[in-house]
Amino acid sequence: MVETLEQFLPHPLLAIIMHAALPMVIVFPYVLFAVWLERKVSAHMQDRLGPMRTGGWHGWSQTIADMIKMIQKEDIVPSRSDKFLFKFAPFLAFMGAYAAFAVIPFSSEYIGAHLDVGAFYILAVTSVVTLSILMAGWASNNKWSLLGAMRTSAQIVSYEVPTVVAVLSVIVATGTLNLMTISEMQTGTIFNWLIFSNPFLLIAFVLYFISSLAEVNRTPFDLPESESELVGGFQTEYSGMRWGMFMLTEYADMLLVSLLGSVLFFGAWNSPFGDFMSGPVWGVFWMVSKGMFFIFVMMWLRWTLPRLRVDQLMDVCWKYLIPIAFINLVLVALWEMLF
């Protein structure tokens, strides 16, 4: 892909930048759409209509207007905060989320970096988000923010274990860490997808989905923000565009885990109908629509469920998810050995 770009562009560096910026083409419109969708989904689940005015049809441009508003807003930095960390944290958060897109195979032709340790890389680089949240919470010099930040680090560190083990189940089944290779292995019809290849991978997927919810701080695991307890958690002191960056990160993270889920379990960019509607461009379509489906499920869960308490969150992780994940890993391995 980089090579193709280099042919058209005057300087190789430009080609690399172009190449790196490509996921942005998906991520930005996606975030605008997802925020709108979230509002619509929540509204209709609550017998409301949601935004209806901006832009005409069902308020489609509401989030664009919101973004413009956010950019214009005053950049408020608390006077007693750690200024540098406070200002830097939102960008670091987005960096962490965006960097992970590098190894997501959007289509058979496009992957940011053809890493052999792709899955490992994603798990590692998403931890940057934790760091930034901790930074934000600490730098705000606000006790609520600090509590939120502490909760986040505890939560994400804990939930990384079941996530990793669930991903490991897939890796045991496929024998590679390279996400492109994993995607290619699932070519064919819907039955070639990994989720159907091994019954225990279904459990692995459920585990992955639950713990990824916790990783991206979505309800029922949205304790870092937990609006009704910690006001806004680590975001309490943020406003305007800096807050917007956290919002962007949250939604980008959602997309990331959804895409990773579809790569690992649901055939990545492969069409469910074999050769029908398949190809590099359809690949992007399938990838994004699979991702959107999981995002819809996340929204659906969010507007259905209450929130867990901190100790229960840890209970769920250490008493339920991790033991089950490890047992499941053994079972996956056994299945792979036997069949």
Next chain:
Amino acid sequence: MPELRTEEMTINMGPQHPSTHGVLRVELVLDGEIVVDAIPHIGYLHRCFEKHSESMNDYQQVIPYVDRMDYVAAMSNELGYAIAVERMLEIEVPERVEYIRVIMAELQRIASHLLAIGTYGLDIGAFTPFLHCFRDRERILEIFESACGARLLYNYIWVGGLSHDVPSNFKDKVRDFINYFPPKIKGYNDLLTYNKIFIDRTADVGVLPPEVALNYAASGPVLRGSGVDWDLRRNDPYSIYDRFEFDVVVGKGEMGTVGDCWDRYIVRVREMEQSVRIIEQAVEQMPDEGDVKAAVPKRIRPPEAEIYARTETPRGELGYYIISDGSMSPFRVKGRSPCFVNLSVLPAISRGSMIADIVAIIGSIDIVLGEIDR
């Protein structure tokens, strides 16, 4: 290695906080996330209700102020006040008025409980039940609006009667509502009440034992949630509540201990069903004809006397201690507000819980700051 130094953190929850239901400030002393002590500070919404009442030049004028005490259950507040003054004046109100009052008070109870369980869901983190509750509460408000023209602060129940007669289609509207509403309760139960996460969050949290509840003079769903079978509508009947058949719902500790947050919550849900029962009977028995203003006195001048009259509002025992010096304006009006008393339990039941539990406990007490601070 030297021992790690830890210290308690004091943190202000409120006065501006999403889960304190208004402007309550709770001073939390925290050890990590564990609450060592919770000290409520109130008074941010103090509007001198009692002083205002003394300066009114008519007993009737107090009613708009009474409305604003518990602004989500204004009808019940008015009813309590009207009953207190009527007892001082020793006037009997017409039969039809009594029925309308009961229907209104029970509709108000449903509306208020809907708000309580909706916002409780919100406190726990579930957003959707909140709006579903509002959807149904809206129907009640519509009935109120058609009767008196206001949706929240009614000024409807007057001393000796009502401000308006109910509209001609009132009975049909109420019947529509009581047919519409019970299936919706199942929706709330599916969505929230029996949700595992919700149960985990509320069961065994903020346990208020019955002796403590009585000693703190808690009332309403808070007292009944602790398993004390005490409802003024049955135990000290006012108006015409002795004519209706209904059960007093008490907490049984189905999901945990008796007196936990879930019990207080479920008492409210089940009380709505009982209120529907009362309304059903009242609508059937209500006479069609009758003047609702017959007993409204032209000038309210009670004899030199004092009275303490109490009624069961959605939040508990609302008492009015009124002293009259024989003049047109009250000498002293004290509102014994249920939330004020119920909230004083908070420090006793919140020690040792977590921050998230504080939110659950405050929500389960179902406070309205307008009534606490008056």
Next chain:
Amino acid sequence: MKRYFKDIWDSFYTIAIGMGVTFRHLFRKSVTIQYPDIKPELTERARNRLYVNMDDCIGCDQCSKACPVNCITIETVKAVPPDDLGVTSTGNPKRLWVTKFDIDIAKCCYCGLCVYPCPTECIKMTDVYEFSEFDRHNLVYNYSTMTPSEVEEAKGKFEKWQADKAAAKKSSTEKKKEGSEKPKAKQQESGEGKRSDSPEDKKSES
């Protein structure tokens, strides 16, 4: 151990039920309306902005007394014999110039208590609820139809009349050498001094 699996089962089962509820609602018709485009129909008893029909106002001050928040301010001047203010649509004779009739609608608590005592039904609550203003002072509504010069004129006439009357009385007392009681209507002095505390006075004049 049984409990462990029951917990897991309960979690999934109840979450699935909840999700079923929300999913069904996803396709329900919404209950909200698009407010400024579609306006809810208010009931006829709707209590919103106060309106005063000055043609019918006799300046009796009943509404102001009934108001629990004192948002109505009324000042009146007695009309003197040559001026006849006519009668209201309900047939009550008008005897007072209403020089000031201010309602501070920002203070108003929409309780409707002022509506009931009005003898001529000229103050009422309408169904207008959109009357926000940028400046709080714009929320003080002046209902009086009199211009300042007219107010001055009425006041001047009244003072003159009072002076005449006093002079006439003086002369009459000088004649009769005994004090006559002031008729009740005369208690209705001009402006600020007119607020008496017992409602009987008001009744007599209305």
Next chain:
Amino acid sequence: MKNPEEIYAILKEKFGEEKVELKEDAKVVPWIVAAPDSIKEVTKFLRDDDGLDFDYLMCLSGVHYPKDNSLGVTYHVNSTRKKHSLTLKCIVPEDNPHVQSIESVWKTANWHEREVYDMVGIMFDGHPDMRRILCPDDWEGHPLRKDYKVQEYYRGMKVPY
């Protein structure tokens, strides 16, 4: 179920006439006036006596009687089991308003007494936390006294706006 007269008879026997006094001529319900320095004993007896069993303090209010230059505390107590209720009063002079706290008898009195202190200015001896509850801590005066004049400025803010 006992009426106030019967309760009074029991109290009189226990405490003597100088401590408790029945006001029979009161309209609606008669009340008992107790001495401010023995209210704790009286209420404790009311709560613990098997025949009386007053377990529920409904209301505790402070009243200012400007005519007699005195302040009063009114206790409305109720028994959830015996189903009777009683009105108790304590009258103290305006210049030395001290009443025993009954916080140790009924915990609910804690906030009520604070409110009475805040609003009427009666000191409750033995109360663990005698602070203002509704007004700010540094507020001047007790608003529910009939001769109360609102302060001009509160921390530089004009009060009667």
